[in-house]
Amino acid sequence: MEQSIKLSVDAVVFGYESGTISVLLIKRKYNPFKGKWAIPGGFVLNDESLEEAVERELREETGVQINYLEQLYTFGNPKRDPRGRIISVAYFGLVHPNAFKIYASTDAEEVHWFKINELPELSFDHKEILDLAISRLQSKITYEPLGFELLDEKFPFSDLEKLYTTLLGRAIDRRNFRKKILKLNVLDELSEKVSKGSGRPANLFKFNEKRYFQLKKDGIVFDI
């Protein structure tokens, strides 16, 4: 019997900016789910890799060009798409939203960053895809260093703390967190200070790029 299954890719792009996580969604121009919000994505071309496909679809629909999305999971429920059997390989990534100019095109009528606690109703099984991506993002914190592409080049320690609490969606033991992060040797403490609010001036930090990408590769075990 002839197999009649189609293959698509979807890109969950999270944006982090000073205490807020958002996700990039498009409003669908065509049916099914015309006028509804969805994760950017589309069909794979015969001769392109899955990574090329997901980067192309993201670029075409939203204007966002990134080449470091990570494979999340493949969704293959036979009933997930009303058009027939379509499985989707989902990818995800975390970026600084200000680094990108977004504009809707091809299958997208609009494109917008939505805060993840203010999401519209989503098309297909995209809520399930997004939920899995969020939980993967949270667990990544425990085995990879994080923040290099998201924070300013020099930042007070509290900015890193805010990033972690935002991603986790809960408070953390601040003293322990500081101890554990410093133990990773991934930060260089600068002599420069910054004044914020009414507290005393705080030292600025900078990622040690070499060490950061080494640990990204080797993995860490970070109990937070």
Added chain:
Amino acid sequence: MEQSIKLSVDAVVFGYESGTISVLLIKRKYNPFKGKWAIPGGFVLNDESLEEAVERELREETGVQINYLEQLYTFGNPKRDPRGRIISVAYFGLVHPNAFKIYASTDAEEVHWFKINELPELSFDHKEILDLAISRLQSKITYEPLGFELLDEKFPFSDLEKLYTTLLGRAIDRRNFRKKILKLNVLDELSEKVSKGSGRPANLFKFNEKRYFQLKKDGIVFDI
């Protein structure tokens, strides 16, 4: 343009038995790679889920019936299969090989457990799939408790230690390991003892089933 991509699934089944890890392979009955060894797998039927497909293919080709394979990764390189564009969703699992009777059928001419350090040449990109599965298995140790289905019901602590060193492929700090495992509260120490070799009798342990599956669900952070 019509999409002409086919979808298959592959099952990497690891077996653990007293200090040895093996993997279940089949010898291919048909071309391409006729007579060569490969990971069990095959094409997805139009109306079955990916999980149903991988369990069916595994059962048909090897006789092994398991329903708790975990999705590993989707391999989509356009050149990975000489027959055309075929992407594969790979799954993996870890079992006690003695719990299964294996017999080759359908597309398999033979089926065999191979020690992972004595592997034959593999078909397609199956070496790459297997390597990723091994590294995922090793990293799972750091975020999930392990051993319930693999060790005897009652076992000396050294059996659990051997499981971890075997999976990691390296020695561990034994005293630290014992401390960390006991801290998880996942083992009940029994009053029964066992004599092995010339050492003094060792207490037997048993997994606390409720706590084990709770931690399996919640996740752990285990630095080994």
